[in-house]
Amino acid sequence: MTIPYFFISNYRQGDQEIILDQENSRHVIQVLRMKPGEAVRLTDGKGHLLQGTIAGDDKKRCLVAIGEETRLPASGRDIAIGISLLKNSSRFEWFLEKATEIGVARIFPLVCERTERQRFREERMKTILVSALLQSQQVWLPELGELRNYSEAVLSLSGDKKMIAHCMDAEKVSICSDLAGQGSSSLILIGPEGDFTDAEIKVALQHNFIPVSLGNTRLRSETAGVVAAALLAFS
Numbered sequence: 001m002t003i004p005y006f007f008i009s010n011y012r013q014g015d016q017e018i019i020l021d022q023e024n025s026r027h028v029i030q031v032l033r034m035k036p037g038e039a040v041r042l043t044d045g046k047g048h049l050l051q052g053t054i055a056g057d058d059k060k061r062c063l064v065a066i067g068e069e070t071r072l073p074a075s076g077r078d079i080a081i082g083i084s085l086l087k088n089s090s091r092f093e094w095f096l097e098k099a100t101e102i103g104v105a106r107i108f109p110l111v112c113e114r115t116e117r118q119r120f121r122e123e124r125m126k127t128i129l130v131s132a133l134l135q136s137q138q139v140w141l142p143e144l145g146e147l148r149n150y151s152e153a154v155l156s157l158s159g160d161k162k163m164i165a166h167c168m169d170a171e172k173v174s175i176c177s178d179l180a181g182q183g184s185s186s187l188i189l190i191g192p193e194g195d196f197t198d199a200e201i202k203v204a205l206q207h208n209f210i211p212v213s214l215g216n217t218r219l220r221s222e223t224a225g226v227v228a229a230a231l232l233a234f235s
Helices: 022-031 089-102 122-135 150-156 175-179 198-206 221-234
Strands: 005-007 017-019 039-043 048-056 063-071 078-084 106-111 161-165 185-190 210-213
Touching: 005 022, 005 122, 017 048, 039 063, 078 089, 078 221, 089 106, 089 122, 089 221, 106 150, 150 185, 150 198, 161 198, 161 221, 175 221, 185 221, 198 210
Parallel strands: 005 039, 078 106, 078 185, 161 185, 161 210
Antiparallel strands: 017 063, 039 048, 048 063
């Protein structure tokens, strides 16, 4: 049987015991029906992997005794993606899930000129990131940045490689052969359903963003984000 894996936000390095929050406690005791002495694994999303055992079976405050703590390094590829909110929020949520599974380090939601949805449910998005982290058995939770305007993002976001993926007919660099794997950090911008405007593309180029191609087909925004993440992570 696979050892259950949980996210905790209240870990301090060196703690010998952890009290799980009410939701995790209920899942351990009522759903999984675990008993004292059974093994669990925990992560704080900051690189710590904790091996522990159930020490108290309170369904609201389950106590876990920590047996072993391991600090795991972050992925060698430091990838950041700035992506527009999407009209269909479920598609944006799908992107968040897949980007987390791939190992993206930072995600910045954007409002561009053609962005139709302005509302950003931050707590729900963080819940999706945590769920994807646990599903993929990782220990580094992506940073979810605050919602910002495109113009602000172009000025404030940084990376050794700064890229913009757009659909306009223009000279572009292949992200596969020319850019993937270079430099210690990379940032790529992905636009909304209607793509970036000419003015937005021009501003990015003026601030040293490189126009890149993600292939020969026109991709949905959320697909483009996942493709970019995979190419930067694995090429």
